[in-house]
Amino acid sequence: MSGEVEAVILVWLNRTQDAPCLEAHLARRPEVVDAWWVAADSDAVVRVRCQDMAALDGLVRGLRHHAGAGRTLTHLVLRPFDPHLTRSTNEPLGSHPVTAHLAAAAAAVR
Known part of the structure; x- marks a missing residue:
């Protein structure tokens, strides 16, 4: 699949990581459109816009390997209403x- 993709990613931090690690990582990523700390099952919600699925995959892998995310759940945005x-x-x-x-x-x- 090619073409720009938008997604909403739920992020659960590792127990050993803290919020500043995720915040610093997201601040360096131009694909990040919005990010929120939430009072929910997950710790944060991140909205991203990537050039293609491969870029989205790389971004999600980066959350796990460099930003302290122990778990992520990605929802692709199909269309606005x-x-x-x-x-x-x-x-x-x-x-x-x-x-x-x-x-x-x-x-x-x-």
Whole structure:
């Protein structure tokens, strides 16, 4: 797969590593768009934009080998949507402008 990819990565730090190690590593990576410390099962959430899947793979490996991440979970971003556009509960799925192309694509596959 080629082309730019965007991902959200959940990061769990090793017990022996501290926050400054991850922060310093992320500060050196131009692919990092946003990063947050979170009160959740994971320790941090990082949003990245990489030139391709190979670059994303390298970035995730770097988190494990150089930034103190004991575990990561990567979610690829498929496409954005506007959460403020709402669909009426009486509207069938696929009738809203945001989801209409999904119904058309599903029909084309059949």
